[in-house]
Amino acid sequence: VDAILGALREAIEIRFTVKTRIGFHSAEVFDELLPIFARHSLDLLTVHARTVEQLYRLPVHYDYIARAAAALPCPVLANGNVYSPDQALSVLAATGARGWMIGRGAIRNPWLFTQIRQRLRGQPVRLPTGREVLAYICALWETMCEPCAQPASQVQRMKKFINFIGEGVGPAPGFLHEIRRVALPAEFFRVCEAWLEHDQFMNLEPNPAPGSGVAA
Numbered sequence: 001v002d003a004i005l006g007a008l009r010e011a012i013e014i015r016f017t018v019k020t021r022i023g024f025h026s027a028e029v030f031d032e033l034l035p036i037f038a039r040h041s042l043d044l045l046t047v048h049a050r051t052v053e054q055l056y057r058l059p060v061h062y063d064y065i066a067r068a069a070a071a072l073p074c075p076v077l078a079n080g081n082v083y084s085p086d087q088a089l090s091v092l093a094a095t096g097a098r099g100w101m102i103g104r105g106a107i108r109n110p111w112l113f114t115q116i117r118q119r120l121r122g123q124p125v126r127l128p129t130g131r132e133v134l135a136y137i138c139a140l141w142e143t144m145c146e147p148c149a150q151p152a153s154q155v156q157r158m159k160k161f162i163n164f165i166g167e168g169v170g171p172a173p174g175f176l177h178e179i180r181r182v183a184l185p186a187e188f189f190r191v192c193e194a195w196l197e198h199d200q201f202m203n204l205e206p207n208p209a210p211g212s213g214v215a216a
């Protein structure tokens with residue numbers, strides 16, 4: 001890591017941003033990584049606070065993000081399972097990070113960025129309605145659509161994203177159970193409409209809730 005970061009720092013003239021997990025097999029290595037990150041004058045570090053072996057399993061070890069934020073001169077972004085405006089603010093308070101990188105939470109709830117801004121400004125957080133979520137899925141379908149793809153393979157492509165979105169469509173596991181079993185576009189949209197053609201507000205938080213992940 002030291003050699004790679006050293007070579008990159010020398011080679012690039014634009015901002016040098018790095019993203020890291022907290023270790024491969026175990027997080028013990030993290031204390032060795034911090035001085036390496038400090039040595040190479042990073043412009044920004046994002047910490048996905050899981051080991052590689054941990055894949056996407058909980059818990060996210062936000063305390064390691066706090067250690068990076070305290071130890072490094074550059075801004076640190078918190079990454080890993082950020083899923084709601086309240087929990088995003090808890091993660092920031094607990095870690096001292098400068099902001100967030102949001103992956104699956106943004107696919108599940110693309111309103112999350114606006115909602116976090118609303119929460120930061122002390123404004124009411126606006127939730128999307130079922131119909132708005134349905135319109136988002138339709139827009140995602142159009143974006144993902146490859147003109148020459150077979151209809152069934154288009155459905156398969158969408159399932160990668162629907163797996164994240166579906167965690168926020170409750171009560172579990174109804175929607176996910178049904179959508180994982182569809183094969184053709186007509187069935188796909190029939191299930192989406194059955195669950196989402198309504199005007200109720202949806203918080204799109206993972207269902208069941210994983211907890212904030214931040215120790216009280």
Ligand SMILES: Cc1cc2nc3c(=O)[nH]c(=O)nc-3n(C[C@H](O)[C@H](O)[C@H](O)COP(=O)(O)O)c2cc1C
Nearest residue numbers: 019048056079080081082101102103104105106107
């Ligand atoms: C569809 C998808 C694509 C991703 N692609 C990348 C990538 O190209 N590079 C990367 O460093 N991480 C990638 N990630 C990992 C995310 O950046 C992030 O570290 C991880 O999903 C944990 O954050 P989350 O819990 O907010 O999803 C990807 C994640 C997802 C779900």
